[in-house]
Amino acid sequence: MTRNTRRQHALLAALPKPEIDPWTWTEDHPHPDVGTDEVLIETHYVALNPVDWKGVKYRFGLTPEPKVMGRDGSGIVVAVGDGVTDLAAGDRVWYCSNTALPHSGAFQHFSLHRASQVGKVPPTVSLQSAAAIGTGFLTAAVLVFKCFGFPVSKATVCRGRKTGPWIFITAGASSTGIYLIQLAHRLGLRVITTASKPNHAYLKSLGADVVLKRHDKDHELVHNIRKYTEDGVTLAVDNIGPKHSAVAREILAGSSAWRAEHHIMTSTDETVGRLVSIAGSPKDVPAFPDAVRTVDEIRISFSTTFYGQPEFAREVVNFVYQQLERGLLVPQRVYLDNSGLSGVRAALDTLEAGKVPSGYKLVVGGLQPQPLEAQIFTERASAKARARLDPKRKHYHLDAYDLFEYDDVEFDPAAEDAWPPSRKLAKVVKHAHPAVAAVHSTLA
């Protein structure tokens, strides 16, 4: 057997020793070989999550030996194992690494993944948007399909007027919240959530029924949620932490005194409220003497669901493909940093410092050279999709790849569906931004 001697760049971390930086950057990391049920992916974009810096800072999920960090990415399949039938070399894909597996970390050029846990990207979605699906979407999927037990098939049907139970989601503009709102909406649940004011219209466009101010005092929030839902919230997800989770618990418990005061009949509604706290459970749970529901707290687990059940994983990634293709699932908006793999460490500092615009996913690109024509094609499609969501397009982070966000660019309808892009489109591109002169010469 020939030994694989190829090497690659990678960003690793290990359990920190005093005074020693837990992070290591190497340009000499082994290049993995593909196993039977695995796919080898050349990553083009990585998306950053709070856990990527929190795990290293607060020492969880680390081992004494350095391991490659990073969960979410998108790229191109370059090799598949003998047992893989539904993916092939050349497929455009997204993934959320199972960090329990060796070689799966996103912060390297080539990583290995179980085929059942990798999703194909339809041609209308850019790879940079696809990188933003990962952890946020899978957390939302495990919440609704496993913690709350809704069947995946139920979310594929287009709904009319929503009549399902009320779900309260804290931090609707978080990555998890953005996908949770969309899934809850597809399931016919009525969604009430919190966010800062600039994100209200965005969350409503995704399917939130009521968006409340993030900075309301706790008692105001409880009162407002009871008022809007007639004390009817029976499902809740907290994305922020123990204090907010405690508020969600109080909302789920309901109040016979509040109902009496506001002339709301104590109905025969659900007597159990279900809460999932993904960022920490309430510490001291007060008794609510006039509660109308008991509250079940459900723990979220990826290892026993998405990573532990290949059939479920496959069902979920197929669902994502269909929904993206039909424009029924919208990836989170992207804040792009093109500084490449060696720039990930600095980008994590940006995320930790809270400098990423709220409601956007920080995605690092520049990991692999990508044909510029492909960038243009996919960005054009995603810009159109995003334009439906937010008319204030000037607020997007702009760079050479985001040229279709410019308001003064008008597409030539004859060039719209042309593939490969035509000379006419090349002219439009050149007109959009002086920085893309190189793109123009590639196409023309």
Ligand SMILES: NC(=O)c1ccc[n+]([C@@H]2O[C@H](COP(=O)([O-])OP(=O)(O)OC[C@H]3O[C@@H](n4cnc5c(N)ncnc54)[C@H](OP(=O)(O)O)[C@@H]3O)[C@@H](O)[C@H]2O)c1
């Ligand atoms: N247990 C698990 O399996 C699991 C899985 C995924 C994530 N998590 C954890 O869940 C949390 C959320 O992760 P994420 O990646 O989804 O978050 P994220 O995308 O980083 O969320 C940031 C957004 O949350 C909103 N926010 C922050 N504080 C808020 C508050 N007090 N009230 C309302 N909104 C607030 C802000 O939007 P506005 O400006 O609109 O307020 C902010 O833009 C993190 O702590 C993460 O580590 C856990």
